[in-house]
Every structure is written in structure tokens, then in C-alpha cells.
Amino acid sequence: xxxxxxxxxxxxxxxxxxxxxxxxxxxxxxxxxxxxxxxxxxxxxxxxxxxxxxxxxxxxxxxxxxxxxxxxxxxxxxxxxxxxxxxxxxxxxxxxxxxxxxxxxxxxxxxxxxxxxxxxxxxxxxxxxxxxxxxxxxxxxxxxxxxxxxxxxxxxxxxxxxxxxxxxxxxxxxxxxxxxxxxxxxxxxxxxxxxxxxxxxxxxxxxxxxxxxxxxxxxxxxxxxxxxxxxxxxxxxxxxxxxxxxxxxxxxxxxxxxxxxxxxxxxxxxxxxx
Amino acid sequence: xxxxxxxxxxxxxxxxxxxxxxxxxxxxxxxxxxxxxxxxxxxxxxxxxxxxxxxxxxxxxxxxxxxxxxxxxxxxxxxxxxxxxxxxxxxxxxxxxxxxxxxxxxxxxxxxxxxxxxxxxxxxxxxxxxxxxxxxxxxxxxxxxxxxxxxxxxxxxxxxxxxxxxxxxxxxxxxxxxxxxxxxxxxxxxxxxxxxxxxxxxxxxxxxxxxxxxxxxxxxxxxxxxxxxxxxxxxxxxxxxxxxxxxxxxxxxxxxxxxxxxxxxxxxxxxxxxxxxxxx
Numbered sequence: 001x002x003x004x005x006x007x008x009x010x011x012x013x014x015x016x017x018x019x020x021x022x023x024x025x026x027x028x029x030x031x032x033x034x035x036x037x038x039x040x041x042x043x044x045x046x047x048x049x050x051x052x053x054x055x056x057x058x059x060x061x062x063x064x065x066x067x068x069x070x071x072x073x074x075x076x077x078x079x080x081x082x083x084x085x086x087x088x089x090x091x092x093x094x095x096x097x098x099x100x101x102x103x104x105x106x107x108x109x110x111x112x113x114x115x116x117x118x119x120x121x122x123x124x125x126x127x128x129x130x131x132x133x134x135x136x137x138x139x140x141x142x143x144x145x146x147x148x149x150x151x152x153x154x155x156x157x158x159x160x161x162x163x164x165x166x167x168x169x170x171x172x173x174x175x176x177x178x179x180x181x182x183x184x185x186x187x188x189x190x191x192x193x194x195x196x197x198x199x200x201x202x203x204x205x206x207x208x209x210x211x212x213x214x215x216x217x218x219x220x221x222x223x224x225x226x227x228x229x230x231x232x233x234x235x236x237x238x239x240x241x242x243x244x245x246x247x248x249x250x251x252x253x254x255x256x257x258x259x260x261x262x263x264x265x266x267x268x269x270x271x272x273x274x
Numbered sequence: 275x276x277x278x279x280x281x282x283x284x285x286x287x288x289x290x291x292x293x294x295x296x297x298x299x300x301x302x303x304x305x306x307x308x309x310x311x312x313x314x315x316x317x318x319x320x321x322x323x324x325x326x327x328x329x330x331x332x333x334x335x336x337x338x339x340x341x342x343x344x345x346x347x348x349x350x351x352x353x354x355x356x357x358x359x360x361x362x363x364x365x366x367x368x369x370x371x372x373x374x375x376x377x378x379x380x381x382x383x384x385x386x387x388x389x390x391x392x393x394x395x396x397x398x399x400x401x402x403x404x405x406x407x408x409x410x411x412x413x414x415x416x417x418x419x420x421x422x423x424x425x426x427x428x429x430x431x432x433x434x435x436x437x438x439x440x441x442x443x444x445x446x447x448x449x450x451x452x453x454x455x456x457x458x459x460x461x462x463x464x465x466x467x468x469x470x471x472x473x474x475x476x477x478x479x480x481x482x483x484x485x486x487x488x489x490x491x492x493x494x495x496x497x498x499x500x501x502x503x504x505x506x507x508x509x510x511x512x513x514x515x516x517x518x519x520x521x522x523x524x525x526x527x528x529x530x531x532x533x534x535x536x537x538x539x540x541x542x543x544x545x546x547x548x549x550x551x552x553x554x
Contacts (some may be wrong), residue, residue: 087537096505096522096529097486101521106515107515191546204396204397212490215491216509238405246394246395253426
């Protein structure tokens with residue numbers, strides 16, 4: 001009991017918590033006593049990041065390309081069909097899509113395992129058997145995040161591209177007789193900028209979605225850890241996970257902001273002129 | 275006038291299709307539980323029965339009627355969606371209006387709070403708050419969702435107010451000696467009506483998805499059914515791995531249909547009433 005400081009006044013407990021946290025000690029888990037919270041988190045977070053980051057990047061790239069393609073074919077049947085698909089995808093919850101994918105690919109076709117991050121008979125290592133097993137467990141959670149995230153990116157990109165096509169410099173390029181391909185590149189590059197901002201703004205909601213997906217798949221990441229901590233009322237663990245996840249998220253947002261400076265020349269010159 | 279608008283709106287194919295789907299689902303939620311008066315948490319038949327004439331959507335692992343659960347679930351989900359949207363939009367509009375209109379220190383302080391709310395991932399906050407509340411009724415869940423997701427509305431409203439307040443008609447009102455509150459409500463808000471309406475719709479559909487997400491991990495309403503709690507039970511009882519498709523497909527499909535049709539209906543209306551958007 002002394003270890004958790006339960007008897008002390010609340011303010012004292014809070015001050016203790018802040019001081020300990022600053023020293024890098026997140027306390028001891030209730031449910032998995034005497035494991036330290038930070039050890040639990042650091043053994044689970046690579047799985048979350050390994051799932052979330054590639055899925056975000058792949059869905060962002062695919063979404064941008066598909067959105068640009070829909071905008072290029074604007075006012076045709078292709079665009080209509082694509083736009084409707086994007087709309088439906090953008091409101092499809094990750095975890096429900098995950099359930100459908102598990103049902104079709106794991107239960108009906110037996111192509112991929114239905115859950116877990118790797119078989120319980122193996123322990124994490126870099127051996128070929130483990131990597132193959134890991135990847136086959138990885139496929140379905142990865143796909144469910146990528147597919148349902150594509151919609152949001154594609155809708156944004158399509159709209160930006162359509163605005164670009166209506167702008168003066170594109171009309172000028174058309175009058176000059178530049179090739180479609182060239183014009184598309186110009187429009188695409190300009191439309192990418194708001195999409196990078198969107199990336200920074202959306203990482204948070206993607207993280208939330210990824211946590212739920214992990215729970216559906218019993219995937220060994222922080223989402224699964226959060227769920228276990230919630231079920232067992234493991235408050236030190238819950239606090240610790242949230243602290244680490246939110247810090248990670250802030251770092252990711254910062255990285256995107258820095259990337260923005262490199263991608264957009266206007267931001268760069270704006271800074272150096274000051 | 276009203277008749278002309280109605281005729282015009284109902285000529286848009288997109289609107290007609292999405293609006294009928296939306297109206298159909300809302301009707302199912304509102305009237306459904308009265309017409310199909312099976313108690314959703316009462317055991318009425320054999321467990322895991324396939325959809326049949328007696329059980330239109332089959333039964334769950336305890337033999338409870340899934341169609342009744344879905345009807346009640348639609349009602350709860352839509353109720354939570356709109357309630358959170360009303361509260362969330364109100365918070366966002368009030369904070370955004372004050373920040374944009376007053377400027378200076380008030381603006382700075384309010385924007386610090388707003389930025390913090392926007393940076394913290396809403397889903398994480400919701401999970402955290404919901405986990406500390408033992409008994410969660412529909413109102414609590416709606417409030418948890420609205421308190422964590424008003425940030426971007428406040429930001430948008432503030433930006434709109436800041437550009438609007440420099441307009442000539444606001445100066446006229448000021449010269450006429452109208453109070454700040456009156457200017458904000460009589461001059462500024464009506465000019466942002468379409469923006470606020472879109473915020474409301476977006477928030478309503480996001481709130482419905484958030485509710486389902488919370489319920490899915492057992493942090494939604496503690497009594498009664500929402501579309502998310504049906505998915506929660508389906509997951510707890512391994513419905514997916516045992517191929518009980520009638521259990522986990524309908525709630526999700528209805529959720530997607532509701533949110534999508536809500537968004538499309540709102541976009542179609544927005545395009546109709548602001549001609550600048552037409553044709554894009």
C-alpha cells in the first residue's frame with residue numbers, strides 16, 4: 001500500500017506522481033504487480049507504432065492518388081463511383097471493417113489468422129519463421145486501417161484538385177497547351193500541401209481508430225493494453241499509457257510541421273526573412 | 275416560396291436518395307421499437323438462431339431478439355449523436371464567437387484551451403473519462419463525446435467571426451449603438467448559419483461513430499442497447515470467429531448508412547443553398 005501512496009492526501013499524491021513521472025518512473029501496475037508500467041508500455045508500443053505509422057503513410061499516399069484520379073475524371077461515372085466509395089469508406093469504423101475482414105479472410109477463406117500479433121508458440125525474434133508468422137498476423141489489422149482511412153484522404157484530395165483545376169495558373173497552363181500529364185503534376189503538387197496539414201490534424205483520430213482495431217484483433221499493442229487496464233481498473237497503467245501515447249502524438253505532429261517547412265518553399269522563405 | 279424550395283431540393287437525385295435512406299433509418303429508430311414491441315433484453319427464443327420469419331435478424335448467444343436490439347440501438351445512437359452535436363456545437367460556437375469578437379487576452383486564453391482540446395486525441399480522452407464514470411446513461415455518454423470534440427468548431431467559428439466583424443454592416447450596427455451581444459447574435463451568427471449547420475451535421479455523424487467505438491470496448495451506455503453495444507456483445511461472444519454474420523453485420527451496416535446518408539444529405543442541401551458550391 002505504501003508503494004502506491006494511497007493513505008496520503010490527494011494533493012501530495014499528485015505532486016509525488018508528477019515528480020516520479022519527471023524522473024521517468026510511471027509507477028507499478030496494479031493488475032500485473034510487480035511489473036513496472038514503463039516496462040509494460042515499452043514492450044507494447046512498438047506493435048502499435050509498427051501498425052499505425054506504415055498504415056497511415058500507405059493510406060495517405062493511396063488516398064491522395066485515388067483522390068487526384070477522381071478529380072481528373074471529374075463529372076464522369078468513374079468519379080461518381082469513386083466519390084461514393086470514398087464517402088462510405090470515410091464513415092466506416094475501422095473496427096467494424098476489421099470484423100468483416102476477419103470474417104471473410106480468416107474465418108471463411110482461412111488465409112490469415114483471426115487475431116493476435118504472432119503465434120503464442122513463438123517468441124519475438126528475427127528468425128524467418130517468426131517474421132513470416134508476424135507478417136501474416138499483421139496483414140488484416142493493417143488492411144482494415146488502410147482501407148477505411150483512404151476515404152478521408154481521397155475526399156480531401158479530390159476537392160483540393162478540383163479547386164486547383166479552376167485556378168488561374170492551371171487555366172493559363174491549359175491555354176499554353178501543356179500536356180495533361182504536366183498540368184496534373186502542377187495541380188497535384190499544390191494540392192498536396194493542405195493534405196500534409198491534414199496528416200498532422202488526423203494522426204490523433206487515426207491513433208484512436210488503431211487502438212480499437214487492436215482490441216478487435218487482440219493485437220499485442222497499446223490498445224490491447226488499454227483495454228486490459230480498463231477491465232482490471234489498473235489506474236497507474238491507464239495514466240502511463242495515456243501520457244506516453246499523447247507525447248508520441250505530439251512528437252509526430254511536430255515532425256509533420258517540420259516536414260512542412262521543407263516541402264513548402266513559401267513557409268521556408270517566410271521563416272528566413274524574419 | 276417554401277414550396278419552390280422543396281421542389282428544387284427534391285429535384286437533386288443525390289438528396290432524394292440519401293434523404294430517403296436517412297428518413298427511413300430515423301423512422302426505424304423512432305417508431306420501430308413501438309411497432310415491433312419485443313423487449314430487446316428478454317430471452318425469447320433459441321440461442322444463435324438464424325434470421326427467420328419469427329426473428330427477422332436472428333437471435334444472439336442468449337436467445338435475445340436481434341431485430342429488437344437493432345431498433346433500440348438506432349434510437350439510442352441517433353439520440354446520442356444529435357444530443358452531442360447540439361451540446362458540442364453550442365460550446366464551439368459560444369467559445370469561437372467570444373474569442374473572435376473580443377480578441378486580445380480573452381481570445382488568447384480561449385484559444386489555448388481550444389488548441390489543447392484539438393491536440394489531445396478525442397477518442398483517448400473519451401476512453402479516459404468514460405473509464406472513471408461507473409454508471410453511464412445516454413446523457414453522460416453524449417456529454418463525454420461533446421466535451422471532447424468541440425475544438426475545431428470553435429476554431430472555425432472564430433476565424434469566420436474575425437473576417438465578418440470587419441465588414442461594413444457590422445460598423446453600421448456599431449454606429450447605431452447596438453450592444454456586442456446583439457451584434458454577435460443578430461449580425462454575425464446568421465451569416466455563419468450554413469457553416470454552423472455543416473459543423474452540426476459533421477459532429478452528429480462523428481458522435482455516432484464515437485459512441486459505437488466507446489460501446490465497442492464496453493465503455494458506452496451501461497444499460498440499454500446502442501449499435502455499439504450490439505457489436506460489443508458480438509465481439510465478446512466471438513460472433514465473428516463463429517460466423518454469426520447476422521449478429522455483427524447489421525449494426526455496423528446501419529451505422530455506416532446513417533452517417534453516410536446524413537453527410538450526403540447535408541452536403542446536397544449546402545450546395546443547393548449556396549450557389550457558389552454548385553457544380554463542383
